Amino acid sequence: MADTDVLDGLVTQLGPYGVRASKLFGKPALKDVEGKAFACLHEGELACRLGQGTRAHAEALEMGDAHLFDPSGTGRPMRDWVSLPAAHASRWAEFASAAMSVPH
Template structure:
């Protein structure tokens, strides 16, 4: 399955909320109806903008094998974003949905 297939599957699971595919840091991403990126594929994981301090962020960080998204790999993580490895792909749509509803 390609990255495009994965994102298309997430778009389908999220329903018709105006979600579309795009790019972020050169990687396949999802944007909301306002054009704001809320999730992207990076290194075999799905990174979601869950909002630091939210229930979804806390739950994602407690799952194990997750970490704050650091697209540069230089120790500068984005605190609102959580990277969910493929081992948690069964919950990617759930966390993408949560990310889609986090205020910008």
């Protein structure tokens, strides 16, 4: 499935909340009504800003192959963001919705 198809599906589900497609780090992303990015597609994974210390953040990291989002690949991950591999695509909308609700 193409990135645009995945993103379009998430926008369709979350669109009633003012979510729109955009870019983050040059990759397809979701932004909230205030224009803040809360999720993006990166190297076949969905990265979501879940907020370190939240239940959603902990639950995402418990999924085994999920990991902190490190867009630069330099070992300096963004602690509030979790990358969810395609193996968990069935839960991407759930975590994108949780990310949308995290205060920025």
